[in-house]
Amino acid sequence: MQRSFTDQLGQQITITYPPKRIISLVPSQTELLFDLGLDKEVIGLTKFCIHPIEKFAARTKVGGTKKLNLELIRSLQPDLIIGNKEENQREQIEELMQEFPVWMSDIYTLEDAKQTILQIGELVDRSPEAAYLNHLITAGFNDLQTLAVQNGLNKKVAYLIWKDPYMLAGRDTFIDNILALNGLSNVVKEKRYPEIALNELNGLKPDLVFLSSEPYPFKEKHLQEIESILPDAKVVIVDGEMFSWYGSRLVKAVQYLFQLQKDLY
Template identity: 35%
Template sequence: MRIVSLVPSLSETVVAEGLRDQIVGCTQFCVEPKDLHRTAQVVGGTKDFDLDLIRSLKPTHILANQEENPKELILTLQKEYPLLLTFPKSPYDVPSMLREMDQFLMTKAFEPLAHELESLFEDKVVFSAARRFLYFIWREPYMLSGRDTYISRFLECFGWENAYAGDDRYPAITVAEMKSLNVQTLLMSTEPYPFRKRDALRFREEWGDGCPEILKIDGRLLSWYGTAT
């Protein structure tokens, strides 16, 4: 096989399940494992990958994601190569996605992980101190992960509740609007915008008295699926 992976979490999963030698191309954001770029050609970012460079790698299989990769580029690749378009909407969708990967790649590499995740879901823990949260993905403007996202549904698995109840998946929001949401915990992610301590300090100043607790969180743990689930 000659796999080009356009999804960082899928690159990590393919390597973790023993198929590293099959990956010939990946994106610049495929940083797990950290040395993947030594053995796989970087084809660009997740949004602006180089089609001609991908073609030069002569892939037999391409792994993509409906949300992370641009529709027009995916449609072009689908006309030329076998392509699996993934889109898990919650952790509960990951086992079926892994089995689709096995079928697509004609392996049995991902079945053990799929089975392990299903067992974990049966034993999931609901935290007694569940919180109403807002999950930040961007600054200037502030943008959140809405309820209809993998991130929000991941946290909901443990009893947490997204304080933003609108229909937008990734809404822009003002501090004034946040104050009306009865939020208890603000989660500032490391990706796609890498929130830092100074961002939290600036936010507290914007909010003023009564600012909810602010926690920095590794975005990979909540937004990457597969091995990271």
């Protein structure tokens, strides 16, 4: 059966439904597909799609999110490719669109993420499973927001994602929205991922500095270095997946963020 869908960039695709040969180009969306109950339908993924590890090990790796192996993708003959505007390179996606149905997400907030879960659920014939995941995510984040208010958690935070140069998560990012939902105010006013020098960061006077475990793998030595330059801030290494993965990982993120809030009171 042929069915048409419109992705989050407004592009319409027509696929053989339900799809049986799916390639996922984004780690969080790959994990979502498996958590929706798909298995053999996912034939290809990127080298960063590490969850769940046993599924990752058994699938063809089609390159990195920003450097796809287009010839390998062609050889797999997918009947659906699922990507994301921010994660994947536009030129490569547009080339794939000439040959295959490509569905793209575009996510900035938790509400966007929940909409994506529903849309991907419909796309792969797993709507009830997607609705249940959203039920868990909605309930969990409602509780997180209530907890932040009850405990008066209102701290200024800088969220570092990269080193050399230092880069932060700014406004119009999924990370910024997750911070706000947990009572944390982003000191960065610029959009997307601006570069910053540490002395400039000190001038923004954050209460907290989060060093993300990904995409740059910040370690204890980096924490000590930044503590020496920002002595008035509490510097914490955080699990980047819990702030930036916008699929079913959000269910696990709830418990992580509950504990983080408690640690910050």
